[in-house]
Amino acid sequence: MKRLLLPLAIATTLLAGCQSTQTPEPDQLRGTGDLGLIIERATGSVLVVDHSEYEILDRVEGLGDLSHASVVYSRDARYGYVFGRDGGLTKVDLLTGTIDERVIQSGNSIGGAISQDGEYVAVSNYEPGGVNVFDSDTLETVAEIPATYVNEEGKQDQSKTVGLVDAPGNRFVFSLFEAGEIWTVDMLTTPPDVSRHDAGEEPYDALITPDGRYYIAGLFGEDGLSMMDLWNPGQGVQTILPDYGKGEQRLPVYKMPHLEGWAIADGNAFVPAVGRHEVLVADMADWSMVERIPVQGQPVFVMASPDNRQIWVSFAHPKNNVVQVIDSQTREIIRTLEPGKSVLHMEFTPRGEEVWVSSRDSDRITVYSTRTLEEVARLPARKPSGIFFTNRAHALGL
Template identity: 80%
Template sequence: MRQRTAMLVVMLLVLLGLNGCQSPATVSELRGTGDLGLVIERATGSVLVVETTGNSVLGRIEGLGDLSHASVVYSRDGRYGYVFGRDGGLTKVDLLTRSIEDRVIQSGNSIGGAISQDGRYVAVSNYEPGGVKVFDSETLELVADVPATYTNAQGETARSKTVGLVDAPGNRFVFSLFDANEIWTLDVAGDTPDVTRYDAGKAPYDALITPDGRFYIAGLFGEDGLSMLDLWQPEAGAIDILPGYGKGEQQLPVYKMPHLEGWAIAGGRAFVPAVGHHQVLVADMNDWSLMERIPVQGQPVFVMASPDNRQIWVSFAHPRNDVVQVIDARTREIIRTLEPGKAVLHMEFTPRGERVWISARDSNRVTVYDTRTLEPVASFSAEKPSGIFFTSRAHSLGL
């Protein structure tokens, strides 16, 4: 008994000694990822790792290639970000160690990507060569190569640029073929990826999926209106909605096409940036009829709803791209005009919507606003900042 007691005392002392050997730095670095995010520095091929609790920059990750049109999706736990670069680079970064975990050059020109519902696969949408590639999210090993082939007007087999790639319920991806005038679904739930094709309008250039994952909507560059696929009943095919919305005959030159991901869905209404007009359109989502036109100060690019759907924040194309306007979703009136800096490129709400972060490329600055007071509460320097992506996107469809 005495010997056993002595052994227990020795083991306790060893455990206490090991615990005492942990440095304060190691303990202080333990943290969750729920308030983290990445800010794209497009001119330097780098990203800033940021946290939204204290509105601060934690560090910089370099060596990500051409980020002139970059986007990010996240692993389920929010630790890893997958950065899609314009040069075809797919880079997996670790937000906690602030380092590159892995990187592959998977095409000559890519335009974005998505992560599957179960987090197992990362898909990339490519211009050159046209198609979608799917990778294992853990290893970045190629799982599937889906060429976007079609028959062109000359009767030849060609490959189309792919755009508007989003994740959808049922472990599917949905994307559009710009040159083929089609929408494809890619089912990765089984052992073999399965593709289904649908006819769409002329030249779909971007797309979104509604927050509930039901409707996939593609903007059309070649005709008025949009194409919509109901993923609850895809056998019905894509239908035309909002005639008159698309490119069509423009009264004003279009300096930058709107990003459809920035559509605001609030209170049964869709707030849509009007191409080539100084307007935000309001559509009734019951029948997709046009309800109202809200005059704004320029051509809108992003039209985004706050998480509580009470506010609609609007950014603009050149030359009046140093302004953001805030619309009350209930009254549909502009309640504030803000000036975050020169060349505003992106906005991102914190998960519960108490703050919104805005990047101003030509001011080399990110400004944080309080969404209640509409006043700036913080700002920091960044090298030509563009996209802002918080880890809360890991738990939302289509982001």
């Protein structure tokens, strides 16, 4: 009996010792569910923020050219992957406020996505074109997918790639601007299987519906949008909302609309019109035009609050100092807000009680209550642009 008890006592003591040395102090423990990253585009830095406390936790520097930067998150929401315009892909640790890994993967990139299983990070490139895929842990290259096509002169060329999103089945989907195509990449095959589909003229950005079924690319070269049913890819790509500007002269486009933050509410899709001072409303049952809502300028972001009751719209230069809020049921503008000079981005808190708005030329973030539409907080930031909260880790296409 003594032989049995002695080892048990020693094991218990050792286990207690291991627990006491490996458990962090209470003030060192925290989750990441109410954290996020804010891009400071002019200084190559990002802010780590706590949106529950309106607090800036860290500033991480050395991320290169962030003039058109975006962020996706690891499955555990600890790491943010920042896509820089200079081709930089940077893995930021939100808990330590440091750069975990960084690579320069191209000459000019325009966003990216993380796969459904969290294993791969893909980057969409302008120069030299194509999509590069990396291991999310190490940022080592997994695949290089050149966006080759035959140009008007009959020669093989490379296209800019845009509208890169993740899709169910561990797929990536993206569009080719010059080629007018939509490609899907299956990351469950080795090497990744690529499927090509003809689309409309000059797709410039794209979105995926929350259920992952439809991939929709906006078209710069013509009216309408190209839509692909990912459940039935054999049906090809169809055009929806064709001729929405038929017979009307297009206005100058100072900044391309962004479709990533698109809005779905009450069975309808709300999307910005290219070269129009309008938000288009489409019935998602048959993708027919329902309404054209006049707004004060050319929309850039058209975003729905998480409860889908409000549509928040930001605008391109020169009328980019305001945000307009639309009631999704009445489709009327209920408030025009002035968050500051040069509004660039908006982000709702996960349950939608507040929205954070960046104003580049006012060097600040303004936080509004979505219930009262009144300002509740301000945070200083250096030329802020994109705002990305960690709840994006668990949403498709973000």
